[in-house]
Amino acid sequence: MATESRDYTEATETDRELTMSRAMVEAIAWEMRENEEVFYMGEDVADYGGIFSSTTGLLDEFGRDRVMDVPISETAYLGAAVGAAQAGMRPIAELMFVDFFGVAMDQIYNNMAKNTYMSGGSFSVPMVLTTAVGGTYNDAGQHSQTLYGTFAHLPGMKVVVPSTAYDAKGLMHSAIRDDDPVVYMFHKRLMGLGWMPSPSGPKTGVPKEDYTIPFGEADVKRPGDDVTVVTLGLHVHRAMEAAEQLDDDGIDAEVIDLRTLVPLDTETVLDSVRKTGKLLVVDEDYQSFGVTGEIVARAAEGALDDLSAVKRLAIPDVPIPYARSLEDEVNPGTDDIAAAVRELHE
Amino acid sequence: MVSVTDLQTMYEQMVTARHYEERLVDEYLVGKQPAFDISAGPIPGELHLAAGHEASGAGVCMHLRDDDTVTAPHRPHHIAIAKGVDLKRMTAEIFGRKTGLCRGKGGHMHLFDPDVNFACSGIIAQGCPPAVGAAMAAKKRNTDSVAVAFLGEGAIDQGGFLESLNLAAVHDLPVVFVVEDNDWAISMPKDRVTDVQNGAQRAAGFDLPGVRIDSDDATAVYEAAGEAVMRARDGNGPTLIEVQVHRRMGHFMGDAEAYRSEADIDRAKQRDSIERLAEDLRSHGVTDDELDEIRERAHERVEEAISWAKEQPEPGPEEAYENVFTNPPTQAATDGGSAADASGDADETGGDN
Numbered sequence: 001m002a003t004e005s006r007d008y009t010e011a012t013e014t015d016r017e018l019t020m021s022r023a024m025v026e027a028i029a030w031e032m033r034e035n036e037e038v039f040y041m042g043e044d045v046a047d048y049g050g051i052f053s054s055t056t057g058l059l060d061e062f063g064r065d066r067v068m069d070v071p072i073s074e075t076a077y078l079g080a081a082v083g084a085a086q087a088g089m090r091p092i093a094e095l096m097f098v099d100f101f102g103v104a105m106d107q108i109y110n111n112m113a114k115n116t117y118m119s120g121g122s123f124s125v126p127m128v129l130t131t132a133v134g135g136t137y138n139d140a141g142q143h144s145q146t147l148y149g150t151f152a153h154l155p156g157m158k159v160v161v162p163s164t165a166y167d168a169k170g171l172m173h174s175a176i177r178d179d180d181p182v183v184y185m186f187h188k189r190l191m192g193l194g195w196m197p198s199p200s201g202p203k204t205g206v207p208k209e210d211y212t213i214p215f216g217e218a219d220v221k222r223p224g225d226d227v228t229v230v231t232l233g234l235h236v237h238r239a240m241e242a243a244e245q246l247d248d249d250g251i252d253a254e255v256i257d258l259r260t261l262v263p264l265d266t267e268t269v270l271d272s273v274r275k276t277g278k279l280l281v282v283d284e285d286y287q288s289f290g291v292t293g294e295i296v297a298r299a300a301e302g303a304l305d306d307l308s309a310v311k312r313l314a315i316p317d318v319p320i321p322y323a324r325s326l327e328d329e330v331n332p333g334t335d336d337i338a339a340a341v342r343e344l345h346e
Numbered sequence: 347m348v349s350v351t352d353l354q355t356m357y358e359q360m361v362t363a364r365h366y367e368e369r370l371v372d373e374y375l376v377g378k379q380p381a382f383d384i385s386a387g388p389i390p391g392e393l394h395l396a397a398g399h400e401a402s403g404a405g406v407c408m409h410l411r412d413d414d415t416v417t418a419p420h421r422p423h424h425i426a427i428a429k430g431v432d433l434k435r436m437t438a439e440i441f442g443r444k445t446g447l448c449r450g451k452g453g454h455m456h457l458f459d460p461d462v463n464f465a466c467s468g469i470i471a472q473g474c475p476p477a478v479g480a481a482m483a484a485k486k487r488n489t490d491s492v493a494v495a496f497l498g499e500g501a502i503d504q505g506g507f508l509e510s511l512n513l514a515a516v517h518d519l520p521v522v523f524v525v526e527d528n529d530w531a532i533s534m535p536k537d538r539v540t541d542v543q544n545g546a547q548r549a550a551g552f553d554l555p556g557v558r559i560d561s562d563d564a565t566a567v568y569e570a571a572g573e574a575v576m577r578a579r580d581g582n583g584p585t586l587i588e589v590q591v592h593r594r595m596g597h598f599m600g601d602a603e604a605y606r607s608e609a610d611i612d613r614a615k616q617r618d619s620i621e622r623l624a625e626d627l628r629s630h631g632v633t634d635d636e637l638d639e640i641r642e643r644a645h646e647r648v649e650e651a652i653s654w655a656k657e658q659p660e661p662g663p664e665e666a667y668e669n670v671f672t673n674p675p676t677q678a679a680t681d682g683g684s685a686a687d688a689s690g691d692a693d694e695t696g697g698d699n
């Protein structure tokens with residue numbers, strides 16, 4: 001499963017750079033052209049093209065039957081996606097912000113996630129639940145969460161978190177073709193929206209043709225010998241920036257982008273930790289009972305003897321506050337990451 | 347019948363709300379031009395303005411006392427102003443300041459003012475159940491306070507609303523549900539997402555009265571709300587009211603409204619409830635000078651609130667950790683337990699030693 005030596009050069013050999021949203025839409029459109037059974041539903045996904053540009057242009061090409069605006073009734077339409085998937089179609093249903101999962105969680109975790117298992121495998125639920133995650137733009141407690149750990153915790157859903165356009169496209173192809181429910185969590189700050197500027201990292205070269213990225217393969221973004229930094233989503237880019245700062249001071253950080261939480265590529269993490277002996281996990285979700293704890297636990301289970309120091313950076317178990325000074329305090333920044341790596345390195 | 351004084355009060359609430367939001371637009375756009383960046387400037391984040399909704403907030407809240415509860419959705423300013431929420435502290439909240447209503451933790455979609463029993467939820471229809479709960483508390487305690495839940499027409503398809511109608515009806519609770527129908531839920535016109543002509547029709551399925559007000563005429567809202575609030579106060583149960591309002595702006599600031607025709611936007615702007623109320627007032631003998639005076643007073647109040655807010659300090663980073671709980675157990679949640687260990691409180695929490 002480890003992918004340290006994986007080579008993208010062939011696939012990325014293209015001058016065509018796309019934003020993450022364009023790459024994601026390209027995969028959806030390709031699958032919709034290939035497979036009549038694929039359709040998309042959500043609020044404001046038709047004329048608006050998705051609040052975070054997750055469906056731009058799809059209405060024009062596929063019409064209202066296949067790109068459906070739905071009532072603000074998440075229980076009904078997410079549950080309907082489950083039913084359509086069990087009937088053999090391949091629905092993609094969008095939850096505008098992951099924070100809204102609360103009004104429809106039963107359909108997500110009792111039906112979507114469990115029907116395969118509870119039916120003894122006689123049903124499968126080949127749907128994709130797309131949803132926008134993350135903060136950094138002062139939208140407060142009900143519109144800024146990632147909830148990565150919540151979805152990854154409940155068994156039965158595959159959980160995907162792309163951090164670049166290249167990954168967004170390949171993971172979307174894989175998600176739609178997968179026979180299981182996939183929660184595809186795209187970070188608003190990475191989509192390349194004109195009104196919410198992205199960092200430079202997520203816009204990458206993207207091949208025109210279709211390609212898949214297998215689930216459960218983390219990406220070593222930057223090899224390094226001194227400290228392992230495991231992260232995902234927006235914080236991949238913050239960690240890369242921190243690694244560059246640290247490089248100037250002679251600290252060589254290895255940055256791992258998990259890319260999928262379920263399944264989780266434990267091997268790549270363990271290989272890295274065996275090399276560096278020091279582990280920092282950075283997450284934009286709440287700290288307790290979440291992604292950071294899980295990664296540290298797996299590192300401890302698999303490479304305890306090699307570990308000399310561990311640290312985690314995450315939202316410190318408070319709801320996301322509104323004011324800029326408060327949100328900046330709780331959301332791990334590039335400087336926080338650099339400081340934590342320095343501490344581990346000492 | 348509505349008195350001229352009441353009409354004047356409503357007029358003042360409405361011009362205050364309109365002017366307040368016009369001024370918020372100026373402040374919001376600071377740092378966001380020429381390129382719009384939602385996270386830049388002194389007021390970051392989403393901003394949902396209610397221009398064209400004012401008659402609903404003013405007409406309903408005229409009948410409410412401080413001890414009556416109001417819950418508002420993501421578009422709350424006109425309702426908050428009519429309910430008597432402290433304008434200075436509300437503004438400071440929108441600017442993310444320490445002395446804001448919520449100490450900078452809530453922002454414009456999540457305004458809370460216990461002094462006048464006002465609360466918000468940014469999740470569609472999710473202000474309805476707490477309004478039912480406030481009504482439940484009033485009934486259990488034998489007070490005659492009531493609760494009002496405001497929501498948009500897009501929220502009438504949401505379980506939180508429909509379940510609340512039923513719970514309120516079956517227990518005859520003193521709640522009024524007020525649907526503000528502005529024809530749009532972001533980019534979705536109402537006939538794309540529901541088959542009923544109007545939201546008031548939902549009432550029939552739950553056996554409670556449903557009233558539809560076809561224009562955003564403050565007087566008509568005042569009269570319908572008066573009956574509903576009295577019905578609730580008298581212990582006769584809930585009412586559902588839907589008011590036709592108009593969305594004069596985009597869904598939120600930065601919405602280019604590519605999905606909406608120019609004609610529709612023009613139509614929304616032509617029907618100005620504030621101008622209509624001014625005409626009513628003139629027909630009751632109120633002079634233009636008196637109307638000017640009201641407007642000037644409103645403008646001054648808004649200016650005062652905004653300049654006060656801008657002088658307020660930002661919350662310090664340490665405040666991010668406060669208010670998670672009313673009775674914080676220990677520091678354990680935020681520092682992995684070291685503070686609790688150091689303070690020796692750990693023993694009191696039931697440790698073995």
Ligand SMILES: Cc1ncc(C[n+]2csc(CCOP(=O)(O)OP(=O)(O)O)c2C)c(N)n1
Nearest residue numbers: 100421468469470498499500501530531532
């Ligand atoms: C449960 C939930 N789903 C979706 C949203 C996103 N959202 C915010 S406002 C809105 C449209 C609301 O329309 P309406 O209720 O008519 O109110 P209006 O904005 O027109 O005042 C939507 C879909 C949300 N906040 N909560």
Ligand SMILES: [Mg+2]
Nearest residue numbers: 498499530531
């Ligand atoms: Mg509406």
